[in-house]
Amino acid sequence: MSCELTQRFIPGYMDGELDLVRTIEMEMHVKRCAACAQKLENQRELRAALWRSSLAYAAPAVLRDRIQSSLRVSSGVGIQERPFKSPSLPIWQWAGAVAVLALFSLTGWQLTARHSRDQRIAGEVFSSHVRSLEANHLMDVVSTDQHTVKPWFDAKLDFSPPVEDLANNGFPLVGGRLDYLEGREVAALVYQRREHMINVFVWPNPTGSKAAQAIESRQGYNIMRWSHGGFQCWAVSDVAPSDLAEFVRLLETYNSSESN
Numbered sequence: 001m002s003c004e005l006t007q008r009f010i011p012g013y014m015d016g017e018l019d020l021v022r023t024i025e026m027e028m029h030v031k032r033c034a035a036c037a038q039k040l041e042n043q044r045e046l047r048a049a050l051w052r053s054s055l056a057y058a059a060p061a062v063l064r065d066r067i068q069s070s071l072r073v074s075s076g077v078g079i080q081e082r083p084f085k086s087p088s089l090p091i092w093q094w095a096g097a098v099a100v101l102a103l104f105s106l107t108g109w110q111l112t113a114r115h116s117r118d119q120r121i122a123g124e125v126f127s128s129h130v131r132s133l134e135a136n137h138l139m140d141v142v143s144t145d146q147h148t149v150k151p152w153f154d155a156k157l158d159f160s161p162p163v164e165d166l167a168n169n170g171f172p173l174v175g176g177r178l179d180y181l182e183g184r185e186v187a188a189l190v191y192q193r194r195e196h197m198i199n200v201f202v203w204p205n206p207t208g209s210k211a212a213q214a215i216e217s218r219q220g221y222n223i224m225r226w227s228h229g230g231f232q233c234w235a236v237s238d239v240a241p242s243d244l245a246e247f248v249r250l251l252e253t254y255n256s257s258e259s260n
């Protein structure tokens with residue numbers, strides 16, 4: 001397995017999503033390749049740091065109590081005689097627990113899930129950006145011409161990302177590469193603002209438009225997200241937050257004038 005492929009598969013490997021052959025190939029590669037072993041270690045550390053931070057939520061004790069009391073009510077059996085952890089619970093008791101969980105998911109839990117999904121993607125976006133700058137792998141196609149970059153993506157991906165050059169607005173397009181986010185291949189468009197790089201990650205999103213939103217600021221990098229024209233887009237850079245917001249607004253404007 002090549003270094004490029006190995007590094008692209010690291011998130012999938014860490015999530016246990018690779019098949020057996022790929023997993024073995026990965027493990028053999030990192031045993032003899034110090035560079036890839038280091039990348040894997042960096043990812044592990046980043047992930048561990050994210051889990052240590054406030055992004056990880058434990059289920060509240062009140063949820064456990066409510067599931068237990070609902071089981072007690074529906075079965076008429078005291079929780080002492082039939083503990084919740086018993087592996088021999090009848091299937092309908094589990095169904096009761098699932099129903100309680102479903103009720104919770106209809107309320108605040110969906111919001112929490114959406115929030116934590118954004119945080120998770122923001123983490124991937126952040127690490128992809130840092131990796132692209134550190135690994136000297138910022139661009140697979142180097143061009144300031146959107147008519148070169150767009151066909152390059154069209155040939156490599158199963159979707160056709162919108163590609164705009166914003167040179168006239170002070171954000172020249174400098175190239176693009178394939179990247180890997182959320183378990184899939186995505187387009188990474190690379191823009192420049194003076195000496196700063198901006199990565200824009202684009203992949204299909206069938207769930208409609210969403211206005212641009214600043215997701216977070218991490219170690220001097222700002223991350224924004226928006227959805228438009230069937231795509232979700234994430235931008236990350238160390239430019240000033242106002243510059244990034246202006247850049248995103250320009251992209252949104254161009255993309256909507258194109259899709260109308």
Ligand SMILES: [Zn+2]
Pocket residue numbers: 002003004006029033034035036037
């Ligand atoms: Zn390697």
